[in-house]
Structures are given as C-alpha cells and as structure tokens.
Amino acid sequence: MLYNRTGKSGLLLPAISLGLWHNFGADGDMANQRAICRKAFDLGITHFDLANNYGPPPGSAEHAFGEILHKDFAAHRDELIISTKAGYHMWDGPYGEWGSRKYMIASLNQSLKRLGLDYVDIYYSHRFDPNTPLEETMGALDFAVRSGKALYAGISNYPAQATRKAAVILKKLGTPCLIHQPRFNMLQQEPLKEGVFKSASESGMGVICFSPLAQGMLTNRYLNGIPEGSRATVGHFLKKDQITEPLVKKVKALNALAEARGQTMAQMAIAWVLSHKPVTSALIGASRPAQIEDAVGALRNAKLGKAELAVITKILAG
Numbered sequence: 001m002l003y004n005r006t007g008k009s010g011l012l013l014p015a016i017s018l019g020l021w022h023n024f025g026a027d028g029d030m031a032n033q034r035a036i037c038r039k040a041f042d043l044g045i046t047h048f049d050l051a052n053n054y055g056p057p058p059g060s061a062e063h064a065f066g067e068i069l070h071k072d073f074a075a076h077r078d079e080l081i082i083s084t085k086a087g088y089h090m091w092d093g094p095y096g097e098w099g100s101r102k103y104m105i106a107s108l109n110q111s112l113k114r115l116g117l118d119y120v121d122i123y124y125s126h127r128f129d130p131n132t133p134l135e136e137t138m139g140a141l142d143f144a145v146r147s148g149k150a151l152y153a154g155i156s157n158y159p160a161q162a163t164r165k166a167a168v169i170l171k172k173l174g175t176p177c178l179i180h181q182p183r184f185n186m187l188q189q190e191p192l193k194e195g196v197f198k199s200a201s202e203s204g205m206g207v208i209c210f211s212p213l214a215q216g217m218l219t220n221r222y223l224n225g226i227p228e229g230s231r232a233t234v235g236h237f238l239k240k241d242q243i244t245e246p247l248v249k250k251v252k253a254l255n256a257l258a259e260a261r262g263q264t265m266a267q268m269a270i271a272w273v274l275s276h277k278p279v280t281s282a283l284i285g286a287s288r289p290a291q292i293e294d295a296v297g298a299l300r301n302a303k304l305g306k307a308e309l310a311v312i313t314k315i316l317a318g
C-alpha cells in the first residue's frame, strides 16, 4: 500500500480506502462482510468510511462494522482511520437531517454507540445545507473534535465556494478542515470542472474521491450484459437503464487500453483517479474480497502517461 499525506495535515491515508455504503446492510452476509474488511486491512487499507445512513436500514452498516471491529480488529484500533458522516435523512422530525448543531451532534453520539467506539477519526458534514449558517455546521464539527468524539473534521459534496468558506471558518475555530469527499471518476468529473479540487487544495485539504469505479460501470462487470446480483440489479442508486450501449462501447475501448497496460479496467479507473494532483485516496466499494485484491493491484502500475491520458479523454468524449 501507498500512503499519501492528506492535504497539509499530519495524517497519511492509504491511496485506496474502503467504503461501506453498499453490501454492509442488515440483509448482508456477515461472513462476507468480515472477509472483505479483513482482506482490505491485510492489504494495507487502513481507512474505512461510513455514514450514519449506510445500510439498509440506515445505521446497520455502522452496526455491522462495530461487530467486525470487536471481533477482528480490537487489537488494531490505533492502526485504523474510521470515518462517519451526518447530513442526509436519518430520522423523522425536524432534527434528523441537514446541518444543524442539534442533528450533527446527536447523530455523532448515535454513530459512536452503533460502532462501539469512543471516537471516530474523521467526522464529516455529508452535504452542504443552504438553510443553516455554515458557522453553525462547522461549529458542530469543531465541537465534535474538541469534545474528543472525532479527531478530524471533513466535508463531503460541498460546492467550490462553500468549500472555501468552510475552510476559513474552521481555521478560525482552530480545527482545520482535513479533507473533502466528492464523487469523482472518469464518467463524473464535476469536482475537477467546477473548481472543487482547486478550492479544497488551495485551502490545504486533502481529497478522497468516492465511487472511483462509477459503482461498477468502470470495471469489467457490465461488458457482457448485466449479471444477476450486480449492483445494477440490486442497488437503488445504480439502475439497469444506466448501462447503455454507448456506455458499454466506451468501457470496452477503455478496457482494451487497460489490457494493453497489463491491468484490469478497475485498476486503470483507480489509477486515473489517483493521477489527479489533489487526490489523496480513491474510496472504493466492494461486494467480495477478490474486488479488493483487484483494486490494490492498481498500485503496481498507477502512472498514466500523457499520451495514455489523452487516449482516455478521447474515448470518454465518444
């Protein structure tokens, strides 16, 4: 594993991190969940990413990971970076979503109980709340850190301007914003195009990119149809109708380039994400341990030359 410095902080994160958004719900298979996490840790993935609402039902991924921590990683807490977030809908009534101090702190207390932890390493505001003063949401993150319930503060899905403002507020409070977590992959390049990378890196933050494989679209998963059990057949966030003919045509062309580089499509997609300067870590998901092995293999050949990057851009442009 390669460990990268997170922005201007002292924290090193693995170039590949594992998220528990999918496959860790109450309906999941605990033996498989444990095997995925154990494989990740054995390959040097020290960072596990959660949120209050991961499941289904919401909260169950934290519950499952709490159990895995207890069973498998009890002796390794100081070797792990565990994050959670609050921002999306978690419970009914006026205090169960967005960015109020009430929600942010109540949710963190709930997450710690589910995880069976005294503190998380990174606590995120999961999304920008246009109706709550940013000072209040950032004040809640600062409080989480000062009260010892989190070690670092982060933001996720924040647009460029709010990213800069959040950084200024947190700096004034004495809790610098560690990291931004946007979605970024070959098919979804908004953070690069809309200035989020620039705002984050100029503010001293690291960047951890979620869905680097576009939920599986940038792997060999859908090259020959839509397999039963794949995310497009079971997930709510990736639909079968997103696996279009033009998309598959592009991914086949990209896959040919990956093969020429001696790697899999998933490995090249991860290498592409990591080739963008402010990126600290690619935050993958996995439904089985073999996918983790595949992902980590990306680091054997993570450098993309100018000519290769140009070919990728051309393929993506169609």
Ligand SMILES: NC(=O)c1ccc[n+]([C@@H]2O[C@H](COP(=O)([O-])OP(=O)(O)OC[C@H]3O[C@@H](n4cnc5c(N)ncnc54)[C@H](OP(=O)(O)O)[C@@H]3O)[C@@H](O)[C@H]2O)c1
Pocket (backbone or CB within 6 Å): 018, 019, 020, 021, 022, 049, 050, 126, 156, 157, 181, 209, 210, 211, 212, 213, 214, 215, 216, 217, 219, 220, 221, 229, 230, 231, 232, 266, 283, 284, 285, 286, 287, 288, 290, 291, 292, 294, 295
């Ligand atoms: N901050 C936010 O708002 C936010 C939003 C979304 C996600 N996230 C974070 O980012 C994490 C990752 O997101 P993601 O799961 O969408 O990431 P992803 O890495 O783009 O997609 C993961 C999925 O791709 C497939 N896959 C993975 N490796 C593969 C391989 N080597 N070969 C073939 N298929 C492979 C698997 O799908 P199958 O099930 O089909 O096998 C896997 O579940 C989440 O768990 C979460 O922590 C954050």
